[in-house]
Amino acid sequence: MAKKKTSKKKAVKKATKKVVRKKVVTKKAARKKSGAKSRRARNVDTPTRINEFANDVATLAAKGVDPYLDIPTRALSNVSFEKSTGLIEMGDSTQRRSFFNLGQAKKFMQTTLIASGCSELLRQKKTTSIRDLFYHCKHTIEGTRENTFDDQAESDPIIEDLEVALASLREELGLYAEPKGALVGPMTIVDRGDTIDLSRMGSGGYAVPSIVEDHVIQFKKCTADFILLIEKGAVWRRFNEDRFWKKHNCLIIHGGGQPPRGVRRLLWRLHNEQQLPVFVLVDNDPWGYYIYSVIKQGSINLAFESARMAIPDARFVGMSSYDADAFGLPAEVTIRVTEQDIRRAKEIRDYPWFAKKPWQREINHMLQKGVKLELEALSSKDFSFITDTYLPKKLKDEDYLD
Secondary structure (H helix, E strand, O other): OHHHHHHHHHHHHHHHHHHOOOOHHHHHHHHHHHHHHHHHHOOOOHHHHHHHHHHHHHHHHHOOOOOEEEEEOOOHHHEEEEOOOOEEEEOOOEEEEEOOOOOOHHHHHHHHHHHHHHHHHHHHOOOEEHHHHHHHHOOEOOOOOOEOOOOHHHHHHHHHHHHHHHOOOHHHHOEEOOOOOEEEOOEEEEEOOEEEEOOOOOOOOEEOOOOOOOOOEEEEEEOOOEEEEEOOHHHHHHHHHOOHHHHOOEEEEEOOOOOOHHHHHHHHHHHHHHOOOEEEEOOEOHHHHHHHHHHHHOOOOOHHHHHHOOOOOOEEEEOOOOHHHHOOOOHHHOEEOOHHHHHHHHHHHOOHHHOOHHHHHHHHHHHHHOEEEOHHHHHHOOOOHHHHHHHHHHHHOOOOEO
Protein backbone atom coordinates (compact mmCIF):
# COMPACT_ATOMS: atom_id res chain seq x y z
CA MET A 1 0.00 0.00 0.00
CA ALA A 2 2.80 2.45 0.93
CA LYS A 3 4.55 1.76 -2.37
CA LYS A 4 1.37 2.51 -4.30
CA LYS A 5 0.95 5.88 -2.52
CA THR A 6 4.55 6.85 -3.25
CA SER A 7 4.08 6.00 -6.92
CA LYS A 8 0.91 8.11 -7.05
CA LYS A 9 2.67 11.09 -5.48
CA LYS A 10 5.51 10.83 -7.98
CA ALA A 11 3.06 10.76 -10.87
CA VAL A 12 1.31 13.91 -9.62
CA LYS A 13 4.64 15.66 -9.03
CA LYS A 14 5.87 14.76 -12.52
CA ALA A 15 2.66 16.00 -14.13
CA THR A 16 2.71 19.34 -12.33
CA LYS A 17 6.38 20.00 -13.09
CA LYS A 18 5.73 19.68 -16.82
CA VAL A 19 2.96 22.26 -16.90
CA VAL A 20 4.88 25.46 -16.31
CA ARG A 21 7.24 24.67 -19.16
CA LYS A 22 4.50 24.18 -21.74
CA LYS A 23 4.45 27.15 -24.11
CA VAL A 24 6.67 29.15 -21.76
CA VAL A 25 9.54 29.33 -24.23
CA THR A 26 7.31 30.55 -27.05
CA LYS A 27 5.27 32.93 -24.91
CA LYS A 28 8.15 34.35 -22.92
CA ALA A 29 9.56 36.44 -25.78
CA ALA A 30 6.10 37.73 -26.69
CA ARG A 31 5.34 38.77 -23.11
CA LYS A 32 8.75 40.37 -22.77
CA LYS A 33 8.11 42.42 -25.89
CA SER A 34 4.64 43.38 -24.71
CA GLY A 35 5.91 44.41 -21.28
CA ALA A 36 8.75 46.56 -22.64
CA LYS A 37 6.57 49.61 -23.15
CA SER A 38 5.05 49.19 -19.69
CA ARG A 39 8.46 48.91 -18.02
CA ARG A 40 9.83 51.91 -19.88
CA ALA A 41 6.82 53.90 -18.73
CA ARG A 42 7.70 53.10 -15.13
CA ASN A 43 11.29 54.32 -15.21
CA VAL A 44 9.99 57.38 -13.38
CA ASP A 45 8.77 56.62 -9.87
CA THR A 46 5.23 57.23 -8.66
CA PRO A 47 5.89 60.38 -6.52
CA THR A 48 7.57 62.04 -9.51
CA ARG A 49 4.62 61.08 -11.71
CA ILE A 50 2.17 62.72 -9.30
CA ASN A 51 4.27 65.89 -9.26
CA GLU A 52 4.29 65.95 -13.06
CA PHE A 53 0.53 65.36 -13.00
CA ALA A 54 0.07 68.42 -10.75
CA ASN A 55 2.57 70.56 -12.67
CA ASP A 56 0.73 69.94 -15.94
CA VAL A 57 -2.50 71.25 -14.43
CA ALA A 58 -0.77 74.25 -12.82
CA THR A 59 1.03 75.14 -16.06
CA LEU A 60 -2.22 75.16 -18.04
CA ALA A 61 -3.90 77.37 -15.41
CA ALA A 62 -0.93 79.79 -15.38
CA LYS A 63 -1.25 80.15 -19.15
CA GLY A 64 -4.94 80.95 -18.87
CA VAL A 65 -5.89 77.66 -20.50
CA ASP A 66 -8.76 75.59 -19.15
CA PRO A 67 -6.96 72.93 -17.01
CA TYR A 68 -7.71 69.38 -18.03
CA LEU A 69 -6.78 65.79 -17.30
CA ASP A 70 -6.73 62.98 -19.87
CA ILE A 71 -7.77 59.70 -18.26
CA PRO A 72 -7.45 56.40 -20.18
CA THR A 73 -10.86 54.83 -20.74
CA ARG A 74 -11.52 51.81 -18.52
CA ALA A 75 -14.17 50.04 -20.58
CA LEU A 76 -14.63 46.97 -22.78
CA SER A 77 -14.53 49.26 -25.83
CA ASN A 78 -10.92 50.19 -25.01
CA VAL A 79 -9.46 46.75 -24.35
CA SER A 80 -8.43 43.92 -26.62
CA PHE A 81 -7.19 40.38 -26.25
CA GLU A 82 -3.63 40.00 -27.52
CA LYS A 83 -3.18 36.38 -28.63
CA SER A 84 0.62 36.59 -28.73
CA THR A 85 0.79 37.41 -25.02
CA GLY A 86 -2.42 35.78 -23.83
CA LEU A 87 -3.35 39.04 -22.04
CA ILE A 88 -6.19 41.53 -22.03
CA GLU A 89 -4.53 44.83 -22.91
CA MET A 90 -5.72 48.43 -22.74
CA GLY A 91 -6.02 50.62 -25.83
CA ASP A 92 -5.18 54.30 -26.35
CA SER A 93 -8.63 55.84 -25.91
CA THR A 94 -8.90 58.59 -23.26
CA GLN A 95 -11.54 60.78 -21.67
CA ARG A 96 -10.80 64.42 -21.01
CA ARG A 97 -11.88 66.13 -17.77
CA SER A 98 -11.68 69.90 -17.80
CA PHE A 99 -12.15 72.30 -14.91
CA PHE A 100 -14.47 74.77 -16.67
CA ASN A 101 -16.80 72.10 -18.05
CA LEU A 102 -19.78 72.05 -15.65
CA GLY A 103 -20.40 68.38 -16.32
CA GLN A 104 -16.80 67.45 -15.52
CA ALA A 105 -15.71 70.04 -12.94
CA LYS A 106 -16.58 67.92 -9.89
CA LYS A 107 -14.74 64.84 -11.18
CA PHE A 108 -11.78 67.05 -12.10
CA MET A 109 -11.71 68.39 -8.53
CA GLN A 110 -12.10 64.89 -7.05
CA THR A 111 -9.24 63.54 -9.16
CA THR A 112 -6.86 66.27 -8.03
CA LEU A 113 -7.93 65.79 -4.40
CA ILE A 114 -7.22 62.03 -4.50
CA ALA A 115 -3.88 62.68 -6.21
CA SER A 116 -3.00 65.21 -3.52
CA GLY A 117 -3.91 62.74 -0.76
CA CYS A 118 -1.74 60.02 -2.34
CA SER A 119 1.13 62.48 -2.75
CA GLU A 120 0.88 63.31 0.95
CA LEU A 121 0.96 59.61 1.85
CA LEU A 122 4.07 59.01 -0.22
CA ARG A 123 5.85 62.05 1.22
CA GLN A 124 5.16 60.75 4.72
CA LYS A 125 6.12 57.19 3.66
CA LYS A 126 2.84 55.87 5.02
CA THR A 127 0.05 53.64 3.75
CA THR A 128 -3.67 53.77 4.40
CA SER A 129 -6.92 52.12 3.37
CA ILE A 130 -9.03 53.35 0.49
CA ARG A 131 -11.75 54.01 3.10
CA ASP A 132 -9.40 56.18 5.13
CA LEU A 133 -8.40 58.17 2.04
CA PHE A 134 -12.09 58.81 1.32
CA TYR A 135 -12.52 60.45 4.73
CA HIS A 136 -9.23 62.32 4.37
CA CYS A 137 -10.46 63.93 1.16
CA LYS A 138 -14.08 64.47 2.21
CA HIS A 139 -15.08 67.95 3.36
CA THR A 140 -17.62 70.66 2.61
CA ILE A 141 -16.44 73.16 0.01
CA GLU A 142 -16.07 76.55 1.65
CA GLY A 143 -19.00 78.88 1.02
CA THR A 144 -21.26 76.07 -0.21
CA ARG A 145 -23.26 73.10 1.04
CA GLU A 146 -21.52 70.85 -1.45
CA ASN A 147 -19.25 68.05 -0.27
CA THR A 148 -16.15 67.01 -2.17
CA PHE A 149 -17.33 63.40 -1.81
CA ASP A 150 -20.66 62.15 -0.52
CA ASP A 151 -19.91 58.44 -0.60
CA GLN A 152 -16.94 56.10 -1.04
CA ALA A 153 -18.59 54.89 -4.25
CA GLU A 154 -17.43 58.22 -5.70
CA SER A 155 -13.81 58.02 -4.55
CA ASP A 156 -13.02 54.38 -5.42
CA PRO A 157 -13.40 54.83 -9.22
CA ILE A 158 -11.28 58.00 -9.01
CA ILE A 159 -8.48 55.95 -7.43
CA GLU A 160 -8.68 53.52 -10.34
CA ASP A 161 -8.63 56.43 -12.80
CA LEU A 162 -5.50 57.75 -11.12
CA GLU A 163 -3.84 54.35 -11.31
CA VAL A 164 -4.40 54.23 -15.05
CA ALA A 165 -3.35 57.84 -15.61
CA LEU A 166 -0.12 57.39 -13.63
CA ALA A 167 0.58 53.81 -14.79
CA SER A 168 0.96 52.89 -11.11
CA LEU A 169 -0.72 50.25 -9.01
CA ARG A 170 -2.92 51.42 -6.15
CA GLU A 171 -0.42 49.81 -3.80
CA GLU A 172 2.32 52.02 -5.25
CA LEU A 173 0.19 55.02 -4.29
CA GLY A 174 0.28 53.87 -0.67
CA LEU A 175 -3.26 52.48 -0.68
CA TYR A 176 -4.56 49.09 0.36
CA ALA A 177 -7.90 47.30 0.67
CA GLU A 178 -8.98 44.99 3.47
CA PRO A 179 -6.85 41.79 3.31
CA LYS A 180 -8.70 38.74 1.99
CA GLY A 181 -7.10 35.38 1.42
CA ALA A 182 -4.78 32.88 3.09
CA LEU A 183 -1.69 30.90 2.10
CA VAL A 184 0.07 27.84 3.49
CA GLY A 185 2.79 25.47 2.28
CA PRO A 186 6.52 24.69 2.13
CA MET A 187 7.91 28.19 1.85
CA THR A 188 9.62 30.79 4.03
CA ILE A 189 9.08 34.50 3.43
CA VAL A 190 10.16 37.75 5.00
CA ASP A 191 7.27 40.16 5.66
CA ARG A 192 8.48 43.65 6.68
CA GLY A 193 11.54 42.14 8.33
CA ASP A 194 9.75 39.23 10.04
CA THR A 195 10.71 35.73 8.87
CA ILE A 196 7.62 33.54 8.48
CA ASP A 197 7.50 29.79 7.84
CA LEU A 198 4.33 29.21 5.81
CA SER A 199 4.31 25.51 6.76
CA ARG A 200 3.73 26.42 10.41
CA MET A 201 0.71 28.73 10.19
CA GLY A 202 -1.93 26.53 11.85
CA SER A 203 -5.52 26.20 10.67
CA GLY A 204 -5.89 29.82 9.55
CA GLY A 205 -2.79 30.06 7.37
CA TYR A 206 -0.85 33.21 6.54
CA ALA A 207 -3.22 36.12 5.89
CA VAL A 208 -2.25 37.54 2.50
CA PRO A 209 -1.82 41.33 2.84
CA SER A 210 -3.10 43.84 0.33
CA ILE A 211 0.41 45.07 -0.50
CA VAL A 212 2.71 42.19 -1.49
CA GLU A 213 5.39 44.01 -3.48
CA ASP A 214 9.03 43.03 -3.03
CA HIS A 215 9.76 45.95 -0.69
CA VAL A 216 7.23 44.37 1.71
CA ILE A 217 7.50 40.62 1.06
CA GLN A 218 10.65 38.76 0.04
CA PHE A 219 10.82 35.06 -0.82
CA LYS A 220 13.49 33.40 1.29
CA LYS A 221 13.08 29.68 0.58
CA CYS A 222 10.57 27.72 -1.50
CA THR A 223 10.56 23.95 -2.15
CA ALA A 224 6.99 23.71 -3.54
CA ASP A 225 6.33 22.09 -6.92
CA PHE A 226 3.22 24.11 -7.75
CA ILE A 227 0.63 26.47 -6.33
CA LEU A 228 -3.10 25.81 -6.15
CA LEU A 229 -5.62 28.67 -6.05
CA ILE A 230 -8.87 27.53 -4.42
CA GLU A 231 -11.94 29.69 -4.89
CA LYS A 232 -13.43 29.42 -1.42
CA GLY A 233 -11.99 29.77 2.05
CA ALA A 234 -14.13 26.87 3.34
CA VAL A 235 -12.77 24.48 0.71
CA TRP A 236 -9.24 25.79 1.27
CA ARG A 237 -9.68 24.88 4.93
CA ARG A 238 -10.44 21.27 3.94
CA PHE A 239 -7.20 21.19 1.92
CA ASN A 240 -5.26 22.67 4.83
CA GLU A 241 -6.80 20.37 7.42
CA ASP A 242 -6.06 17.33 5.23
CA ARG A 243 -2.47 18.60 4.78
CA PHE A 244 -2.82 18.38 1.00
CA TRP A 245 0.00 20.88 0.66
CA LYS A 246 2.35 18.57 2.59
CA LYS A 247 1.34 15.36 0.82
CA HIS A 248 1.73 16.94 -2.62
CA ASN A 249 4.47 19.48 -1.86
CA CYS A 250 2.59 22.57 -2.97
CA LEU A 251 1.33 25.94 -1.82
CA ILE A 252 -2.42 26.39 -1.39
CA ILE A 253 -4.03 29.82 -1.45
CA HIS A 254 -7.54 31.23 -1.56
CA GLY A 255 -8.98 34.65 -2.25
CA GLY A 256 -12.44 34.34 -0.73
CA GLY A 257 -14.18 34.18 -4.13
CA GLN A 258 -12.88 36.60 -6.75
CA PRO A 259 -9.26 36.98 -5.59
CA PRO A 260 -8.30 40.49 -4.45
CA ARG A 261 -5.37 42.24 -6.02
CA GLY A 262 -2.96 41.24 -3.25
CA VAL A 263 -3.63 37.55 -3.92
CA ARG A 264 -3.35 38.02 -7.68
CA ARG A 265 -0.07 39.92 -7.39
CA LEU A 266 1.32 37.29 -5.02
CA LEU A 267 0.32 34.52 -7.45
CA TRP A 268 2.02 36.43 -10.27
CA ARG A 269 5.21 36.83 -8.26
CA LEU A 270 5.27 33.17 -7.20
CA HIS A 271 4.76 32.05 -10.80
CA ASN A 272 7.29 34.40 -12.34
CA GLU A 273 9.91 34.60 -9.61
CA GLN A 274 9.72 31.02 -8.29
CA GLN A 275 8.66 29.37 -11.58
CA LEU A 276 5.70 27.66 -9.93
CA PRO A 277 2.91 26.26 -12.12
CA VAL A 278 -0.48 27.71 -11.15
CA PHE A 279 -3.64 25.59 -11.01
CA VAL A 280 -7.08 27.09 -10.42
CA LEU A 281 -9.83 25.16 -8.61
CA VAL A 282 -13.27 26.83 -8.69
CA ASP A 283 -16.98 26.02 -8.80
CA ASN A 284 -18.41 24.75 -12.06
CA ASP A 285 -20.48 27.79 -12.94
CA PRO A 286 -20.03 30.98 -15.03
CA TRP A 287 -18.63 32.82 -12.02
CA GLY A 288 -15.98 30.14 -11.51
CA TYR A 289 -15.05 30.39 -15.18
CA TYR A 290 -14.71 34.14 -14.82
CA ILE A 291 -12.47 33.86 -11.75
CA TYR A 292 -10.16 31.65 -13.81
CA SER A 293 -10.33 34.11 -16.70
CA VAL A 294 -9.23 37.02 -14.48
CA ILE A 295 -6.29 35.00 -13.13
CA LYS A 296 -5.20 33.90 -16.60
CA GLN A 297 -5.89 36.85 -18.92
CA GLY A 298 -6.48 39.76 -16.57
CA SER A 299 -9.56 41.93 -16.11
CA ILE A 300 -11.04 44.78 -18.11
CA ASN A 301 -10.76 47.28 -15.23
CA LEU A 302 -7.09 46.43 -14.69
CA ALA A 303 -6.16 45.82 -18.34
CA PHE A 304 -3.44 48.45 -18.00
CA GLU A 305 -1.74 46.17 -15.45
CA SER A 306 -2.25 42.76 -17.07
CA ALA A 307 1.50 42.33 -17.52
CA ARG A 308 1.91 42.51 -13.72
CA MET A 309 -1.26 40.67 -12.70
CA ALA A 310 -2.28 37.98 -15.19
CA ILE A 311 -0.76 34.50 -15.59
CA PRO A 312 -1.30 33.20 -19.14
CA ASP A 313 0.17 29.81 -18.20
CA ALA A 314 -2.41 29.18 -15.43
CA ARG A 315 -4.44 25.98 -15.80
CA PHE A 316 -8.11 25.32 -14.98
CA VAL A 317 -8.14 22.05 -13.03
CA GLY A 318 -11.82 22.04 -12.14
CA MET A 319 -14.60 21.78 -11.51
CA SER A 320 -15.63 20.71 -14.97
CA SER A 321 -19.19 20.24 -16.22
CA TYR A 322 -18.12 16.65 -17.04
CA ASP A 323 -17.09 15.86 -13.45
CA ALA A 324 -20.52 14.80 -12.23
CA ASP A 325 -20.50 11.82 -14.62
CA ALA A 326 -16.75 11.20 -14.41
CA PHE A 327 -16.80 10.90 -10.61
CA GLY A 328 -20.28 9.45 -10.17
CA LEU A 329 -21.84 12.35 -8.31
CA PRO A 330 -25.56 11.93 -7.54
CA ALA A 331 -27.98 14.16 -9.44
CA GLU A 332 -29.33 15.70 -6.22
CA VAL A 333 -26.04 17.56 -5.55
CA THR A 334 -26.26 19.48 -8.80
CA ILE A 335 -27.91 22.92 -8.93
CA ARG A 336 -30.16 24.02 -11.76
CA VAL A 337 -28.75 27.02 -13.65
CA THR A 338 -30.68 30.28 -13.45
CA GLU A 339 -31.49 32.67 -16.28
CA GLN A 340 -28.71 34.88 -14.96
CA ASP A 341 -26.28 31.94 -15.11
CA ILE A 342 -27.29 31.24 -18.70
CA ARG A 343 -26.83 34.86 -19.78
CA ARG A 344 -23.45 35.07 -18.07
CA ALA A 345 -22.27 31.75 -19.55
CA LYS A 346 -23.14 32.92 -23.05
CA GLU A 347 -21.31 36.21 -22.49
CA ILE A 348 -18.20 34.34 -21.31
CA ARG A 349 -18.45 31.89 -24.20
CA ASP A 350 -18.21 34.84 -26.60
CA TYR A 351 -15.03 36.24 -25.05
CA PRO A 352 -12.17 35.74 -27.53
CA TRP A 353 -10.00 34.19 -24.81
CA PHE A 354 -12.58 31.41 -24.42
CA ALA A 355 -12.71 30.71 -28.16
CA LYS A 356 -10.65 27.49 -27.92
CA LYS A 357 -12.64 24.35 -28.75
CA PRO A 358 -12.13 22.67 -25.33
CA TRP A 359 -13.57 25.74 -23.60
CA GLN A 360 -16.47 26.02 -26.04
CA ARG A 361 -17.23 22.36 -25.40
CA GLU A 362 -16.97 22.85 -21.61
CA ILE A 363 -19.36 25.83 -21.49
CA ASN A 364 -21.82 24.33 -23.98
CA HIS A 365 -21.92 21.08 -21.98
CA MET A 366 -22.85 22.98 -18.81
CA LEU A 367 -25.62 24.80 -20.68
CA GLN A 368 -26.90 21.58 -22.25
CA LYS A 369 -26.96 19.79 -18.90
CA GLY A 370 -28.71 22.81 -17.36
CA VAL A 371 -26.96 22.35 -14.02
CA LYS A 372 -23.94 23.70 -12.17
CA LEU A 373 -21.74 22.21 -9.46
CA GLU A 374 -20.14 23.62 -6.35
CA LEU A 375 -16.85 22.21 -5.10
CA GLU A 376 -18.63 21.10 -1.94
CA ALA A 377 -20.72 18.68 -4.03
CA LEU A 378 -17.73 16.32 -3.95
CA SER A 379 -18.33 15.88 -0.22
CA SER A 380 -21.35 13.73 -1.13
CA LYS A 381 -18.78 10.97 -1.76
CA ASP A 382 -16.70 11.67 1.35
CA PHE A 383 -15.57 14.77 3.22
CA SER A 384 -12.01 14.29 1.96
CA PHE A 385 -12.88 12.97 -1.50
CA ILE A 386 -11.74 16.26 -3.05
CA THR A 387 -8.28 16.04 -1.47
CA ASP A 388 -7.76 12.26 -1.46
CA THR A 389 -9.18 11.30 -4.86
CA TYR A 390 -10.58 14.07 -7.04
CA LEU A 391 -7.69 16.51 -7.34
CA PRO A 392 -4.84 13.94 -7.19
CA LYS A 393 -6.47 12.11 -10.13
CA LYS A 394 -6.94 15.35 -12.07
CA LEU A 395 -3.30 16.29 -11.64
CA LYS A 396 -2.00 12.79 -12.38
CA ASP A 397 -4.10 12.52 -15.57
CA GLU A 398 -3.26 16.12 -16.56
CA ASP A 399 -7.01 16.64 -16.79
CA TYR A 400 -7.14 20.42 -16.98
CA LEU A 401 -8.03 23.16 -19.45
CA ASP A 402 -5.62 25.73 -20.84
